[in-house]
Amino acid sequence: MGMTSSQRLQETMQHREPDRVPYSLPANMHPARDMGLTIKEYFSRPEYVVEGQLRLRKKFGNDMLCCYPFAGLEIMAWGGEAVYFDQGPPNAGAPVIKRPEDILALEPPSVEENPALRGVLEATASLKAAVGDDIPIAGVIVSPFSLPIMQMGFEAYLDLIYERPELLERLLRINGEYCVAWAKAQIKAGASAIVYSDPASSPTILPREIVLRHGLPTARSIIARIGGGVMIHLASGRGKDLVDDIAETGAVGMSASAEEDLGQLKAACRGKLTLVGNLNALAMRRWTPQQAEAEVKRAIAQAGPGGGFVLSDNHGEIPFLVEDEVLMAMVEAVERWGRYPLDWVVVDGA
Amino acid sequence: MSNLETITRQLVEALLRLDSPGVGALLDGLRPLAGGGPSLDDVVVPALERIGRDWEEGRVSLSQVYMAGRICERAVERLLSPDRPVRGDRPKLGIAVLEDHHALGKRMVKSALRAAGYQLQDYGHGRRPQELVEMALRDQVDVLLISCLMLASALRVSEVVAGLQKAGSPIAVVVGGAPFRLEAQLWKEVGARAVGRNSAEAVAIVRSLAEREPWA
Numbered sequence: 001m002g003m004t005s006s007q008r009l010q011e012t013m014q015h016r017e018p019d020r021v022p023y024s025l026p027a028n029m030h031p032a033r034d035m036g037l038t039i040k041e042y043f044s045r046p047e048y049v050v051e052g053q054l055r056l057r058k059k060f061g062n063d064m065l066c067c068y069p070f071a072g073l074e075i076m077a078w079g080g081e082a083v084y085f086d087q088g089p090p091n092a093g094a095p096v097i098k099r100p101e102d103i104l105a106l107e108p109p110s111v112e113e114n115p116a117l118r119g120v121l122e123a124t125a126s127l128k129a130a131v132g133d134d135i136p137i138a139g140v141i142v143s144p145f146s147l148p149i150m151q152m153g154f155e156a157y158l159d160l161i162y163e164r165p166e167l168l169e170r171l172l173r174i175n176g177e178y179c180v181a182w183a184k185a186q187i188k189a190g191a192s193a194i195v196y197s198d199p200a201s202s203p204t205i206l207p208r209e210i211v212l213r214h215g216l217p218t219a220r221s222i223i224a225r226i227g228g229g230v231m232i233h234l235a236s237g238r239g240k241d242l243v244d245d246i247a248e249t250g251a252v253g254m255s256a257s258a259e260e261d262l263g264q265l266k267a268a269c270r271g272k273l274t275l276v277g278n279l280n281a282l283a284m285r286r287w288t289p290q291q292a293e294a295e296v297k298r299a300i301a302q303a304g305p306g307g308g309f310v311l312s313d314n315h316g317e318i319p320f321l322v323e324d325e326v327l328m329a330m331v332e333a334v335e336r337w338g339r340y341p342l343d344w345v346v347v348d349g350a
Numbered sequence: 351m352s353n354l355e356t357i358t359r360q361l362v363e364a365l366l367r368l369d370s371p372g373v374g375a376l377l378d379g380l381r382p383l384a385g386g387g388p389s390l391d392d393v394v395v396p397a398l399e400r401i402g403r404d405w406e407e408g409r410v411s412l413s414q415v416y417m418a419g420r421i422c423e424r425a426v427e428r429l430l431s432p433d434r435p436v437r438g439d440r441p442k443l444g445i446a447v448l449e450d451h452h453a454l455g456k457r458m459v460k461s462a463l464r465a466a467g468y469q470l471q472d473y474g475h476g477r478r479p480q481e482l483v484e485m486a487l488r489d490q491v492d493v494l495l496i497s498c499l500m501l502a503s504a505l506r507v508s509e510v511v512a513g514l515q516k517a518g519s520p521i522a523v524v525v526g527g528a529p530f531r532l533e534a535q536l537w538k539e540v541g542a543r544a545v546g547r548n549s550a551e552a553v554a555i556v557r558s559l560a561e562r563e564p565w566a
Contacts, residue, residue: 083450083476088502091450094476154454158413162368207411236532238408258532259408282501282533319501 004134005063006192012307013229013252013274021304021338022063023311024138024276025327027318028070029089031055039320040084043069046123053127057135059324060331063310065131067123068140068186070317071197075150076116077109077178087320097152100160103167108178111185121189128190136193139186143198144175144222145215151175161210172218176225183226193229196222196251197316202237204257212245220249231255231276236315243268256303258283258314263302266309274308279330281313284322289329296333301345304338311338354392361397365418366410370425377425390429394422395466395553402462402548406531416454419461419549426465441492441560443468446482447475448496448510449503455527456497458549466553470495479506483513486521492563493522493556496542504529504536511541522559526552 003011003019011018031052032042042048046067053065072082075092082090097103111117127137142150148157148171160168183194200206201215223230231253232239232246238257239246243265246254256265256277269275279295287295296311303309311334318327337344357376364372380390401418404410443463447456453475460470473485486494494514498504507525514521526546530537537545544555 085449085500085502087505088500091452091500094451149452154452155416155457158416158454161413162417203411204405204408205412207414210413236528280532282529282536285501285533286535321501321505 006134006136008063009136009310012309015271015274015306015308017305017307017340017342020340021300021309021311021334023330023334023338024062024064024066025056025060025318025330026062026066026313026316027056027060027322027327028052028066028068029320030318030322030324030327033320038084038086039088039090043090046119046126049123050126050130053123054130057131060327064136064138065127066138066140066195067120067127068138068195069120071142071150073116073120074142074147077111077114077182078151079109080150089317089320092150095151095153095156097148097156100152100156100164100167103171103174106171106174108174108181111178111181117182117185121185124186124189124191137191138193138195139183139189139191140195140197141179141183141186143196143201143215143219144172144179145218146198146200147175147179149200161206161214168214172214176218176222179222180225183222183228183230187226187228191228193231193252194226195233195316196230197233197235199233199235199237201232201242202234202239202257203241204234204237204259208241211242216242216245216249219246219251223250231274233276233316240265240268243273247272253310255316256314261302262299266303270306270308274310275303276310276312278303278314279312281315281318281322284313284326285319287326287329289325292326292329293333293336296330297337300334300337300342304340304342305345357393358396358400361393362400365397365401365421366414368417368421370421373421373425374428377429390426391466394426395462395550398422398462398465398550399554402550406548412454415549416458416461419458419465422465423461426467441556441563442490443470443493443495443556444473444486444489444491445470445495446473446477446485446497448477448479448482448498448506450499451476452499453497455499455549456495459495459497459526459546459552462549462553463556468553468556479509480513482510483517486510486514487517487519491521493524493559495524495526495546495552498525498527498529501529501533505540507540507542520563522563524552524555524559 008018008022070089072090072092080096081093084090232251233255253274258280522543524544525542546552
């Protein structure tokens with residue numbers, strides 16, 4: 001009898017080889033199509049999301065489930081709104097911090113009293129009741145350092161970082177209180193681990209010195225307070241130059257960008273951090289099943305040996321327009337090429 | 351190394367240090383427009399292009415590209431007389447973010463073009479395809495630059511292109527943003543005339559279009 005998904009993930013996070021490469025294909029909007037719902041309708045009720053996650057597990061065999069709907073949810077928690085699209089994820093609407101001085105009066109929202117967040121907690125608890133301990137459920141928070149991109153708009157946030165350090169520190173503290181409460185509530189509801197979404201801490205977005213001054217110290221502090229397993233997701237951003245610094249935050253894993261050499265990244269992370277990635281989610285829309293297999297094979301060859309690897313996309317979200325046929329080809333490719341030991345990697349030299 | 355290359359390298363270094371006074375001092379010694387000796391044009395655009403390429407290749411961050419564009423924009427505007435346009439009336443440029451509210455990309459492209467002496471009509475963010483078609487036709491722009499963050503919005507550029515074609519308009523649609531950078535063929539799929547992989551490329555694209563189009 002094979003391992004459960006929980007055992008498989010635990011093993012790979014210990015940097016040992018499980019029975020096969022674990023994978024997570026976060027096609028979290030796809031169930032809406034199967035269920036005859038719009039994306040907005042699908043995310044409007046916790047029971048739809050639970051049904052959708054169970055369908056994803058049945059169809060694609062994901063080793064990790066997730067009830068977190070979309071990042072724009074965070075702005076709803078702070079009093080803003082999400083903008084829905086027919087063919088893609090809802091996006092954060094207008095900023096809730098209109099000018100930097102608004103930070104002086106800002107207070108973190110209550111997680112328990114917020115309907116949008118409560119819906120996610122209800123869904124997580126229901127899903128946990130349905131799947132028990134065999135299949136882990138990921139909770140998600142957007143980091144205190146990355147939340148302001150949505151709270152005040154990217155341009156205003158960059159101006160704040162460079163020109164108003166005192167207000168930046170205050171905002172990070174306020175956001176930190178919210179993020180810790182939000183993460184703990186998801187763990188209490190049944191999440192096994194937290195994905196700490198922090199694109200602003202990627203050197204793709206901000207210079208290393210700013211990330212080391214603000215982003216990763218914030219992560220270290222929040223991860224210590226969450227008290228559970230945390231993986232840092234840079235949402236497509238590069239992270240290779242920060243591997244050792246990310247490992248020091250207490251995170252157990254990090255994302256791999258599609259713009260980085262996965263083999264080099266794996267070498268840097270070996271024994272320190274589990275890598276999650278790095279299939280190009282945007283390119284998937286054009287892939288044939290054969291290309292999907294080739295990409296899965298490449299990723300497994302570069303990062304699979306020795307464990308410490310979860311196959312996934314680079315961004316944490318597979319576009320709604322990616323066909324099921326392509327996702328199925330990835331699943332079959334993992335079954336074909338992802339069984340340990342990966343003898344073919346040596347044989348092929350792939 | 352030529353004098354021009356030296357100044358460009360010094361400008362890049364000053365921009366990455368966020369040294370506004372240093373940038374100002376470098377640019378003060380240049381002439382506003384083409385003629386004898388190095389001009390603003392000869393130095394500012396290559397410097398921003400170099401920083402843009404460095405971002406694509408992971409050597410600098412997006413915020414550095416943004417700050418470099420902003421510093422250049424301010425420095426150039428300080429040096430140019432406000433009552434004398436740097437370039438002629440053409441090409442007329444319009445810029446917008448399609449559908450979403452993430453306007454940083456637009457801001458960066460705008461800074462790069464303004465630093466190169468172009469004026470733009472800013473159509474804002476969160477625009478629907480039909481709105482953009484109407485605005486571009488109303489203002490008779492030559493080039494419509496569209497910035498997108500999400501794949502779903504990027505795909506709707508095709509509706510802008512179709513709307514302009516239906517009206518018989520020759521307006522060139524130029525796109526940029528993360529979906530186009532990570533999905534190399536997307537710009538062709540949506541019918542855009544060109545794609546910019548970083549903000550400074552917008553300048554080269556507009557110049558290139560201006561050489562081929564009957565705008566003068």
